[in-house]
Amino acid sequence: NAGVTQTPKFQVLKTGQSMTLQCAQDMNHEYMSWYRQDPGMGLRLIHYSVGAGITDQGEVPNGYNVSRSTTEDFPLRLLSAAPSQTSVYFCASSYSQSETYRGRKGYTFGSGTRLTVV
Amino acid sequence: EDQVTQSPEALRLQEGESSSLNCSYTVSGLRGLFWYRQDPGKGPEFLFTLYSAGEEKEKERLKATLTKKESFLHITAPKPEDSATYLCAVRWSGGSYIPTFGRGTSLIVHP
Numbered sequence: 001n002a003g004v005t006q007t008p009k010f011q012v013l014k015t016g017q018s019m020t021l022q023c024a025q026d027m028n029h030e031y032m033s034w035y036r037q038d039p040g041m042g043l044r045l046i047h048y049s050v051g052a053g054i055t056d057q058g059e060v061p062n063g064y065n066v067s068r069s070t071t072e073d074f075p076l077r078l079l080s081a082a083p084s085q086t087s088v089y090f091c092a093s094s095y096s097q098s099e100t101y102r103g104r105k106g107y108t109f110g111s112g113t114r115l116t117v118v
Numbered sequence: 119e120d121q122v123t124q125s126p127e128a129l130r131l132q133e134g135e136s137s138s139l140n141c142s143y144t145v146s147g148l149r150g151l152f153w154y155r156q157d158p159g160k161g162p163e164f165l166f167t168l169y170s171a172g173e174e175k176e177k178e179r180l181k182a183t184l185t186k187k188e189s190f191l192h193i194t195a196p197k198p199e200d201s202a203t204y205l206c207a208v209r210w211s212g213g214s215y216i217p218t219f220g221r222g223t224s225l226i227v228h229p
Contacts, residue, residue: 004161033216042221043162043205058216090161106152107217109161 002027006091006110013081013117021076021113023091029108030096032074036060036087037112043090049074050096081117089113121145122208124220131227134195139223141206142188150209151189152217153182155202162205196227 007022025032033048045058049068063085065077074093078085092107125140141151150169154162166175168184175182179200181192191204203224207217 035219040221043207043219045216048216092161106154106164106167107162109163111161112159 004091004093004108004110006089006113008113009111010114011116013078013115015081015083015117017081019078019081021078021089021091021115023074023076023110024072025074025091025093025108026072027093027095027108028071029093030071032068032091032093033058033107034064034066034074034076035090035092037090038087046076046089078115083117085115086117087115089115120220122206122218122220124204124206124223126223127221128224129226131193131196131225133197133227133229136192136194136196138193139191139204139225140188141191141208141220143208143210144187145208145210145212145218147211148208149211149215150217151184152207152209153189153191154205154207156205156222157202165204193225196225198227198229201225201227 004025030051034046035043037043044060046060046064047058047066049055052068052071055066055068068074090112091110094107122143150167152167153165155165156162166182171186173184179194183190203222205222206220209217
């Protein structure tokens with residue numbers, strides 16, 4: 001089925017370890033983004049990309065890196081994990097910012113990665 | 119101060135008991151207000167987009183409306199399967215056209 005695929009679904013890291021959260025979509029969406037969701041905080045934007053080779057920071061980018069070498073993939077890298085990065089991470093995509101503006105389908109979200117840093 | 123505020127934080131209803139969820143925003147230059155549904159352990163699922171005051175959208179038991187500074191998600195005769203967290207997001211001209219999400223309303227419908 002077409003959609004946004006995130007891996008892994010669960011991960012436990014030790015403080016200081018690094019890892020990459022994977023996100024892939026097969027809908028030829030130009031726009032991709034990463035959010036974190038914490039209890040009582042709602043969804044907060046980490047990084048986003050409007051197309052291959054183009055990325056930008058969101059509201060809470062510190063401690064995270066991204067790259068977009070293909071249209072399909074948008075991995076999120078944690079450089080040196082900290083307990084404050086314990087959260088649920090969601091990847092979201094849409095055709096383009098303008099398509100979202102015309103309200104076709106809003107964002108398509110993945111099922112999330114639950115990360116615990118101990 | 120939050121730019122997007124949802125109320126109540128949590129709502130418990132009996133099956134068939136209609137109610138409304140609220141999403142208010144302080145930003146200017148609205149370029150879209152979005153409603154999403156999120157089930158436990160899953161990502162948000164898009165429901166509606168509203169653009170201008172007076173606009174309404176409907177889907178099954180859900181009806182979304184928009185005024186100048188707030189939106190309501192009306193739930194008519196809810197069923198237990200409507201239990202979920204409902205998220206509101208606002209996109210405006212001063213925010214790089216990237217939606218800002220509210221904290222959500224957790225809805226539980228008892229049979």
